[in-house]
Amino acid sequence: MTPAATQPADGAPGAPGTLTRVLGSADLARAFTLATFAALVGTHLIERVAGIVTLRTVVTGLCAIALAMLVARRAEIAFLRLVPITLLALVTWALASVFWSTDATMSFGRWLAMLAVALLAVTVGHVRDTLQTVRALGDVLRVALGLSLGLEILSGILLDIPLRFLGIQGNIAALGPIQGIFGTRNMLGFVAVVAMITFAIEMRTHSVRPGTAAASLTLAAALGLLSASPTVLILAVVVGVATAALTLVRAVPPQRRTRVQWMLAAAVATASVAMYLQRSRVIEMLGATDDLRMRTNLWALAQYFAGRMPVQGWGWYGPWERSEQPFFTINQLLGQNHTTALNAYVDVQLQLGWVGLLLLIALGGIALVRSWIIASRRRSIVYAWAPLMLVTLATTSGFESVALFGLGWMLLVLCAVRAGQSRSWRDRLGGPERAGGLPTGAVSLPG
Template sequence: MTTPRRRLGRLLGSAEMARAFTLAVLTAIFGSFAIQRMTSPVTLAAVIAVLCVLGAGILFVRREELSLLRIAPSSLLAFMGWALVSFVWTTDRTDTLLGWMSLFGFAFLAITVGHIRDTLQTVRAIGDALRVLLAVSLGLEILSGVLLDLPFTFLGIQGQLAMGGPVQGIFGTRNMLGFVAVIALITFVIEWRTQSVNPPVAVASVGVAGFLALLSSSPTVLVLAVAVGIASTALMIVRHAPAERRNVVQWALGGVVAAGLTFAFVLRHQIIAMMDAGSDFSVRATLWNTILDFSAVKPLQGWGWFGPWQRGEYPFTYINFQLDERHETALNAYFDALLQLGAAGLALFLLLGGVALIRSWLVASVRRPVVYAWTPLVLVTLAVDSMFESFTLAGTGWFMLVLCALRAGQSRSWREHIDAAHTGAIPTLRPER
């Protein structure tokens, strides 16, 4: 006779539960702003906590499939450890602890999804979740901006669709909508190329995501689109290069990218003017200069981890007071990491993203299935967007960074050789011709 405990174990360990859990997590993560605005931050925290408990149960049931050494990237553990250590010198220990718990919760969900779903299953799940959320966003924008001509202030929807935008959807800001739309475009195209969905569904999905990205009128969308386009072209060249010439091609492309970045920096003022983003960039530049002044006071350790800026906390309130603004982040993940965790925290953040990008790029270079291109392209999106927003340090962006870092580490990691010592097999990543 099957006991309730065994039935629960079978349920938690089933493939159906893994898929349902993944979809629930992705819907909660990408729809976190709407959940928070329609209910409260406490409700969102409760949803994330319940999902973490459920995820812990799933990982426990599947413990024989997991390796403790490979449960999470060491760079991720180092960054989160440093953020927790900042509890010692922070200006508000309660807010730091709450901010770190949020960081841990989103990271734990990403780790759980990364261990119970493979790359293609992850892409499919993200595609399904974003199809629904983007369709809901478009529907609400049509209802607000065309049919009712009434802003939905409780969701941050301004109802400007009839005027050509900008639109926000259920994501809070136009920049967040543009960021999600670019991730959706990458995901939908990978689905299309892998024939994971029917062509009509793929075409409609790409069309909706592209339409919303355009209507968001976000200055960062164009930059993200160009960056992803360049990365996609470079990756395609590497993947089609003969195996014996692949390293040469990699180094040559690296030189071209370095030259391009230098060229873009030299002509930055002309590029900003061409994008008609001068005022937007001026606000950011002023904010970043002020942050550098405060970072110089505590250059190594920073002011303590908070995540999104807490109102009433120093130095965030004083920065906003000086600028007569109400910034909730540094509008740049790298400056935010520097301000809150110092040079040490910034170095660990760069290490986390940089190692993940290099690993995933090398994997995508030698493995023929196009699904492996998803991880490096999303990481490029996160890296570029981090120059204009702090999305990568909290919520959806942080979840995606941890998920991609875990996915990259599962294919190329020093832990493989330690695990291989127990089986006698030497793991290799053979180039595919």
């Protein structure tokens, strides 16, 4: 046998380039994106059914695949565009906080979880375009919401007993509140709003059949209402106003667009101040006075402890480690058992100080401005997904800390990466052209 005969033919399983081609293939990118969204949307379900070790193993495996995919695609990814500077600064500051936290080992482990989810989001942002991302998220959310409805019917109607291991109370016969596979009604409400935005974009881009789009929107709206979450109505109003504003901006002639943008910004600022001044009346109208009182006490205590270490915070933990300070003392004083500050801004100030809060606001704010400008100028309606998602996250962050970990953190990072691909100061330094997160040669669908 000659030496040449021992060499595998190009394309054979043993060929050196085969693995690289697989890692760089569109099929693997799609499967990876679906698996990533499924893992993060189903975090609570996976942890309750299979345990935290299984969840960590799944995330670790996805991170290994993500790194391999980025290496395989290194020729088509510009290093300067890989990660937004604000994201890099926030993650680095969270790492630095490990050194002054009360438990460095625990804090470092939580930072690794933060980094892992960010890595998955960055990878999805570079291997799939915006429409492909929306389609993958829509597919996962349809299954998750359908499963939630099925389990609620099983618990509240067929068996008439709560499924305590999933946190399902079985209240669907009384029209809520329900939790689905997400653990709490507020988390279900948040996911339902994310799903409605995603399904609406799918419908407008004709990515799915009209019947599927209509059924998906109906399912998301129904579960959002059945969650009986006070934040759902607020989110729906804010997202509705943002959608109307973006539609208006897209409709005006380009020469008048800047003036209209500034007018809308002034109107939003005025409305935000008015809402803040009348917040007690708004909360009373929503029937959430008791909930507001509980949150106010929690926020006051969290801000008191944040003032003890105002610049650097107490160290990064993400979800509270209730045996560590200051979380233990806060829960003891309140006589409650909170795992977050129920406010992302208060939470990040408590854990990372004013530096961390400013970095988080910069990350979300810059991404929102960039993605809003992109959506107002590009023809396809698919570009509206990122700014509307960021508006949802910014609003939810006033009532929950979901933007700091899990699905919320991934969506924040993903939108920031997507926005930075089209509008960035790094464009002046050269690099491959990427239009709005679409790979070179991708076709923008009509809106």
